[in-house]
Amino acid sequence: MSKxxxxxxxxxxxxxxxxxxxxxxxxxxxxxxxLNGAKQEGFRTAVVCEKxxxxxxxxxxxxxxxxxxxxxxxxxNEDVQDRLRSMNSIIVPHGSFVAYAGxxxxxxxxxxxxxxxxxxxxxxxxxxxxRKLMKEAGIRIPLKYTDPAEIDRPVMVKFPGxxxxxxxxxxxxxxxxxxxxxxxIERGWITExxxxxxxxxxxxxxxxxxxxxxxxxxxxxxELMGMxxxxxxxxxxxxxxxxxxxxxxxxxxSYVITGNHPVAMRESLLPQAFDMGDRMVEAASKIVPPxxxxxxxxxxMCTDNLEIVTFEMSARTDGGTNTFMHGSTYSYLLHGExxxxxxxxxxEIKVASETDRLAEIIT
Numbered sequence: 001m002s003k004x005x006x007x008x009x010x011x012x013x014x015x016x017x018x019x020x021x022x023x024x025x026x027x028x029x030x031x032x033x034x035l036n037g038a039k040q041e042g043f044r045t046a047v048v049c050e051k052x053x054x055x056x057x058x059x060x061x062x063x064x065x066x067x068x069x070x071x072x073x074x075x076x077n078e079d080v081q082d083r084l085r086s087m088n089s090i091i092v093p094h095g096s097f098v099a100y101a102g103x104x105x106x107x108x109x110x111x112x113x114x115x116x117x118x119x120x121x122x123x124x125x126x127x128x129x130x131r132k133l134m135k136e137a138g139i140r141i142p143l144k145y146t147d148p149a150e151i152d153r154p155v156m157v158k159f160p161g162x163x164x165x166x167x168x169x170x171x172x173x174x175x176x177x178x179x180x181x182x183x184x185i186e187r188g189w190i191t192e193x194x195x196x197x198x199x200x201x202x203x204x205x206x207x208x209x210x211x212x213x214x215x216x217x218x219x220x221x222x223e224l225m226g227m228x229x230x231x232x233x234x235x236x237x238x239x240x241x242x243x244x245x246x247x248x249x250x251x252x253x254s255y256v257i258t259g260n261h262p263v264a265m266r267e268s269l270l271p272q273a274f275d276m277g278d279r280m281v282e283a284a285s286k287i288v289p290p291x292x293x294x295x296x297x298x299x300x301m302c303t304d305n306l307e308i309v310t311f312e313m314s315a316r317t318d319g320g321t322n323t324f325m326h327g328s329t330y331s332y333l334l335h336g337e338x339x340x341x342x343x344x345x346x347x348e349i350k351v352a353s354e355t356d357r358l359a360e361i362i363t
Contacts, residue, residue, distance in 0.1 A: 003107055004118070010359055013113045016088040018353050022046050022065065023346055024089040024112075026075055027057055028096035030317045030342070033325040035062035037342030038092075041350050046087055048075045072100035076110055084112045090362065092345055093121065094317045115345060116294040116316060118363045123288055124315040127160060127199040133313070137283035139276050139298075140309045143202040148177045154203035156311070157181075159194050167194070168255040170203055189254075204309045206301035209265055210320045212328075213277040214344050215292045217360050218351045222277045224270075225295075225341055226328030228320030231259040262323040265302075272308045276300075280313070293361060294348065295321070295341050317341055 023038035025031045027049035035045045039062060046065035047057050050072050057063040067083055074080055075097070084091070091097070091114045093106075101110065103122050110118075123129040134141045145151060154172045157180070167189040171177040181198075184190045208230060214223040232255045241249070265273060276298055285291035297318035298310045324331060327338035335344075352358045 004109070004111060006363065008111060009113055009362065012085060012111065013358060013362055016113075018358075020044070020088050021349070021353060022084075022087040022089045023092060023349065024048065024065075024084055024087070025092045025094065026072060026097040026100065027053060027063075028072065028100075029094040029319060030321055031094065032056065032060060032062055033322065033340040033342035034092050034094070034317065034345065035342065036060070036325065037340045037344070038346040039064075040343050041346035043346055043349070044087070046084070046089060048072075048080060048084075072096065073102065076101050076105040081110065081112055089113070090115050090349060092116075092317070092342075093118070095314070095319060098125065098316070113362045115349060115361060116363065117284075117288065117290055117292070120284060120288045120292070120315040123284075124313055125160060127158070130313060133280070133283055133287060134310060136287055137276070137279040139279055140307060142204050142309060142311055145200040145202075148174050148198075148200060151177060151200065155200050156203045158199045158201070159190055160197050160199070201311070204301045204303065204311065206303040206309070208300070209263060209273075209302055209308070210260075210297055210299045210318065211265075211273050211277070212295065212297050212318060212321055212341060213280075213292075214295050214341065214348075215277075215281045216348060217290070217293055218348055218355075218357065222274070222281050223331075223334055223344070224273060224277065225331045225334075225339070225344060226321065226324040227263050227265055227330070228260040228323045229263045230257050230320070231261065232256060233258045257319070260320045260323045262328060264329050269302065269306060269308065276308065276310065284315075290360075290363070293363075294345060297321075317345070 022044045024046040025034050027047040038045050044064045047063040048067045051068050051070060054066055067080055089112060091112050098121050106118055123133050151174050154170060156170055158168050167184050169180045171180055181195055210228050212225045214225050234254050281292045295317040297314040299312040300308050300310045302308050321341040325340045331339040352361050
């Protein structure tokens with residue numbers, strides 16, 4: 001199996017009509033603002049959508065072209081790729097695209113020009129690679145445990161892939177870890193095969209800030225675009241119950257992300273946020289060139305001593321960007337207008353096309 005050949009992608013791009021580029025994506029996750037932002041910047045838009053799930057894109061009028069498939073994973077089929085190329089499409093990836101298309105297909109079989117760095121997508125999905133990149137950046141990350149028998153304090157247990165928090169749990173001992181693993185398997189949230197891939201890390205108590213950045217190759221600048229925090233079920237419901245009743249009902253908490261809400265960080269913390277973004281871009285450019293090309297996100301906790309600890313990253317548009325489809329506190333400060341992450345991507349494509357630099361932002 002050979003990787004997608006960059007020269008072939010650039011050859012496909014060379015055959016495109018620069019006056020008739022289509023911005024395309026999979027109909028899920030963050031596609032509403034990706035498509036709407038592209039239309040705001042004057043592009044034609046296309047959505048690849050599972051049959052029966054096209055209604056939002058019709059009703060919100062964000063897609064000009066619909067490619068209806070039986071299942072999302074069909075986006076890698078040759079006939080779908082042919083249609084995308086025939087529309088001069090540039091694909092904008094997001095979490096659902098990575099999950100449904102599959103990393104192997106994206107890396108080896110998907111011959112449609114893609115905005116950003118397709119090689120870095122694996123680095124957010126595999127915990128060891130993710131930690132390697134964050135360590136290279138020199139940002140604070142939680143302590144990792146290699147064996148459940150080592151657990152000596154509260155830990156967060158996670159599993160690979162874009163699960164939206166499903167199956168994650170907190171444990172304070174090896175016995176509790178084993179009991180909760182059994183419970184998650186019984187619920188069908190993880191499988192026996194997942195257990196060996198469990199990622200166990202120090203539980204950091206603090207407030208949640210998911211920080212959204214955009215690295216512009218056109219401007220060689222890291223932009224802080226917005227921040228959000230997450231609604232998680234059922235743990236957000238549990239904390240509304242008095243502690244005594246929590247103990248009595250014996251309901252295991254879960255961390256399934258069900259929504260996002262915008263937040264603003266206290267101003268004195270912003271230098272930390274900018275420094276972390278700059279460090280990630282510098283590290284990624286060395287380890288996985290061309291690095292953090294476009295949107296990325298650092299999912300963090302801020303402790304009571306005002307230290308920001310990063311526990312996860314997204315190396316593409318993150319789901320929390322849905323909170324600023326009309327722009328955020330920070331994107332307005334920078335751009336002086338309503339700038340969603342989708343529109344920021346489209347503007348980068350537009351500037352690159354107008355200055356004959358598309359090859360620099362496409363992989």
